[in-house]
Structures are given as C-alpha cells and as structure tokens.
Amino acid sequence: MSNLPLEQLVVKYQDFRKKLKAYRFADYLIGWDSETEAPSGCFDERSQMVGILSSESFKLMTCSDTVNLVNELYERKSELTPLLALEIKKYKKELDQILNIPLTEYVKYNTLLASSQQKWAIAKNKSDFTLFSDILKEIIAYQKKLMKYYETDELKGYDTLLDIYEEGITKKDYDAFFDVLKRDLVPFVLEISSRKSPAKKSLINKKFKEEKQEILSHYFLDVLKFDWQRGVLKKSEHPFTSGFGSTDVRVTTHYYEDNVYSNIFSVIHEGGHATYELQCDQTLDETFLGGGATMAMHESQSRLYENMIGRSRAFWEAHFDKLKTTFPSQMKDITIDDVYYDVNRVERSLIRTEADELTYPIHIMLRYDLEKMLLEGNLAVDDLPKKWNELMMSYLGIEVPNDKNGVLQDIHWAMGSFGYFPTYAYGSAIAAQLYYYMNKEFDVAESLRKKTTADVNEWLKEHVHKYGKTLSPNEMLIKATGEAFNPKYYIDYLKNKYSKIYNIN
Ligand code: ZN
Numbered sequence: 001m002s003n004l005p006l007e008q009l010v011v012k013y014q015d016f017r018k019k020l021k022a023y024r025f026a027d028y029l030i031g032w033d034s035e036t037e038a039p040s041g042c043f044d045e046r047s048q049m050v051g052i053l054s055s056e057s058f059k060l061m062t063c064s065d066t067v068n069l070v071n072e073l074y075e076r077k078s079e080l081t082p083l084l085a086l087e088i089k090k091y092k093k094e095l096d097q098i099l100n101i102p103l104t105e106y107v108k109y110n111t112l113l114a115s116s117q118q119k120w121a122i123a124k125n126k127s128d129f130t131l132f133s134d135i136l137k138e139i140i141a142y143q144k145k146l147m148k149y150y151e152t153d154e155l156k157g158y159d160t161l162l163d164i165y166e167e168g169i170t171k172k173d174y175d176a177f178f179d180v181l182k183r184d185l186v187p188f189v190l191e192i193s194s195r196k197s198p199a200k201k202s203l204i205n206k207k208f209k210e211e212k213q214e215i216l217s218h219y220f221l222d223v224l225k226f227d228w229q230r231g232v233l234k235k236s237e238h239p240f241t242s243g244f245g246s247t248d249v250r251v252t253t254h255y256y257e258d259n260v261y262s263n264i265f266s267v268i269h270e271g272g273h274a275t276y277e278l279q280c281d282q283t284l285d286e287t288f289l290g291g292g293a294t295m296a297m298h299e300s301q302s303r304l305y306e307n308m309i310g311r312s313r314a315f316w317e318a319h320f321d322k323l324k325t326t327f328p329s330q331m332k333d334i335t336i337d338d339v340y341y342d343v344n345r346v347e348r349s350l351i352r353t354e355a356d357e358l359t360y361p362i363h364i365m366l367r368y369d370l371e372k373m374l375l376e377g378n379l380a381v382d383d384l385p386k387k388w389n390e391l392m393m394s395y396l397g398i399e400v401p402n403d404k405n406g407v408l409q410d411i412h413w414a415m416g417s418f419g420y421f422p423t424y425a426y427g428s429a430i431a432a433q434l435y436y437y438m439n440k441e442f443d444v445a446e447s448l449r450k451k452t453t454a455d456v457n458e459w460l461k462e463h464v465h466k467y468g469k470t471l472s473p474n475e476m477l478i479k480a481t482g483e484a485f486n487p488k489y490y491i492d493y494l495k496n497k498y499s500k501i502y503n504i505n
Helices: 006-036 040-062 064-075 082-100 103-126 130-150 158-165 171-193 210-223 260-278 295-309 313-326 336-343 360-375 381-396 422-441 444-448 454-463 473-481 488-501
Strands: 231-235 241-243 249-253
Touching: 006 040, 006 064, 006 241, 006 249, 040 064, 040 082, 064 082, 082 130, 103 130, 130 158, 130 360, 130 381, 158 171, 158 360, 171 360, 171 381, 171 422, 171 488, 210 231, 210 260, 210 313, 231 260, 241 260, 249 260, 260 295, 260 336, 260 454, 295 422, 295 444, 295 454, 295 473, 313 336, 313 444, 360 381, 360 422, 422 444, 422 454, 422 473, 422 488, 444 454, 454 473
Parallel strands: 231 249
Antiparallel strands: 241 249
C-alpha cells in the first residue's frame, strides 16, 4: 500500500490511462493503415516498429507501479465513483489473467502463433489438413494450459476462454442456446433449403462498375445517418470497422463487379457496427468503458442493420428506386419482389462467410461443437476433418469435397481464437430479441419507408449504444426488453420470415 490520499491515486491512474490510450491509438492507426493504404513492401520494417511499441505498452500495463496502483484502487473500490470502480474491476481482471501466464510461456505461444497462420494459409491453399495438424495440436495444448491459468472460483475449463470474448456467458448458456437451434432450426433449414427460391430473376453475375457501386455505399451510409465528420469509408480486402472512441470511426467495404449485393450488405453491416460506436456516450471516451460492450453485442448491432433492416421488404420498397436509377440497364425488368427474394435466398453451402441469414447459425453451431470436443479431450486433432464432414452432413445435409472448403476455411483456430465463434450466432439472437421489442414501441417497417433508419438509431442509442461497456449484455437486455436473453425471438423471427418467403404453412 502506498498510503497516498485517494485523489492522488486517482490522478496517477488517470495519467496511466492516458499513456496507455496513446499506445492503443498508435496501434489502432497502424492497424488501419496496414489494412487500407500501406504498400506491400513496408511490412518487414513495420513489424519491427510495431514490436517495439507493443512491448512498451505491455511493460506499461504490467509494471509493478501499475499493478500496485490498480490493486490499491481495487481494495478501495467502495470509495470510488461507480464508473471508476467498474473500470478498475474490469482492468484488474484483465491484468490478473496476463500476470497468471509465465512470461516464457507467453513468448513461446506468441512465436507459435506467428508461424501458425502462415502454415494454415499454405495448408488451406493446398487443401491438405495434415500440413496444419501438428501446429494445431500445439495450439490446442496451449489453450488447455491457458484454461488453467485463467481459472477462477467461478470459471473453469472452456468457460474461461468463452468469457474472454463474451463476459458472463458460459458453456451452459451456449449449450442451452444451441440445443434450441438443433431442435427447432435444423429441421426447418433442411425443409426450406430443399425448396426452390421464389426469386425469378437475379442480379448476381451481372456487371456493376465499381465507381457506380461507390455511389451506393455513400447513399446507404447516409440512410444510416453515418456522421462523415467523425467517420470515414475506405476499401479493404475484407470489410471491417475500426475506430478510436466515438469521434473517429472507420468502415471499409470490398467491391465485386459481379456481385452488387456484397458491397451493399457489407456497408450496412459495417455501418451497424459504426453506429454503435458513434452513438456511445462521449463522456466514456476518456475511460476504458467506451465502445461496444462485447463481441456478441457488437455483432447483434451489425446483424440487426444488415438482416432485420437491410433484408426487409420495407427497406427495399424505400430504396429500390435508388438501385434502379443507379443501374438502369442492369435493373431493366427487375421488380422489388425479385430483389427481395434474391437477397433472402436460402442455400445450403460449404463456406460460413458466404452463408445466408438462415443457415449461418448452423455453421457456427458446428464449430462450437467441435471446439468443445477438441478442448475437452474427446476428439483427436487427426480426426477433426472427418468429424467436421460428418457434422456438415448431419446439420446441413451436404458433402464436403475437400479440406479447403471444410475444416481449413477459417483462420480463427490458427490465431488461437477458441471461444470466439459462438458469439456470432449469439449476436444474431440478441438482435432478434431487440428487434421484437423495438417493434412493440414503433412500427419499424413504416419508419423505414421514410428512407432513413433515424428512428431505429434513436431506439438503439437509448437502449444499447449509449451505455458502452458499463452494462453487460444481459443487464442491457433486461433494461431494454424486460427479460434476459431468450432464443425464442430468434427462432420465431427466422421461421416467420422464411415460411412466408418460401410459402410454408
Ligand atoms: Zn461484424
């Protein structure tokens, strides 16, 4: 204990926070630049600079001064403002996790991860899982060690990893969620996907010039009320959102000339992430409590805008004309029905990132099942491709032709991101629950016909966005909807929408 007066401790903490934020700001800008503007020849030099900066920020985070300061404030948390007490509690949890890992282990693991992504890329390219399996075994062995280091009184085993991506959500919660999906959604998906889409004509494979697609990107971000004073749009290989606080929020998209929808829905999806960040209470910017609450909460916002809003009939009634005037020749003879059915086409497919709204959670469920088996020891890495293919057949009824389109398609496991996947599906289900209650307060479809999402933005700002990380997803859901997470809304939403489209009673 330093025995300093509380005010002095708080000032010291604020100084530390400013410094760490400056490192994070540099890291954010370099990352953004790497994905959007940087020339390919700069990466060797860049990685050395990034290495120095990240080791400096790591030292700042874990040096004895910081550790003592945080521990002392933690001891005296009852004397702090509720906001600062919460921040200290969260920071101490993060710090304890880092400090529990022996430094030599930490360095070894990071070296392993540095080479694993390259090995994965080669294996994927050659479609040969055996080129990746040895390093995956090492990664999994390390994940098992991590689970021990992260263990607390409340969290054991796989729960410790799940908690990193979705604080407070355990295997028990996810099991209950995916059991509902298995029981209610899988048979429905199999039935729908055996039917023919009602779309008579498609825009897929027609040519749409990039310059003209750019007009649509700006148009749809304007529809979402994207603030160009605090936001920016660029191109990147894979669309993403990044930012720093609520005053600097950046989104990217990718243009495919033979797929006009890809850009439209990327822009709306990333625009949803951006709206969350932009509408967070600005007073949280100087703290560590600003921005999206958790991974699933963030994904719930992007998917609410992309799917519930962007793939709704009312949305296309409002914006069909814009598509038509931007692309008159491609849109000749195309009706609103064609577009609506085209953007809601259900197909059983091999690749998660290309999956439609209805089959997407099934892809996630498969990965969740496999992760559990790998980490809890009842599936050997060598048997993983076989098990993958079996589950693909039982959940989606499709044959996997090779590893590239099967077990090797995602980078997550090569990055050591175990526990991440389930947040994607959980986010979609949170979105459905919020959307249901939003509709109780105003007619969302009617509001979208005004060619803006302003009412949707406002509702989400008041019930979700403004809180940043100060509430957990369940606290937020209870406040916004009067009940904790309930997957019923997701299943009902999907069954309702797709029964109508595919004419099933
Ligand atoms: Zn997203």
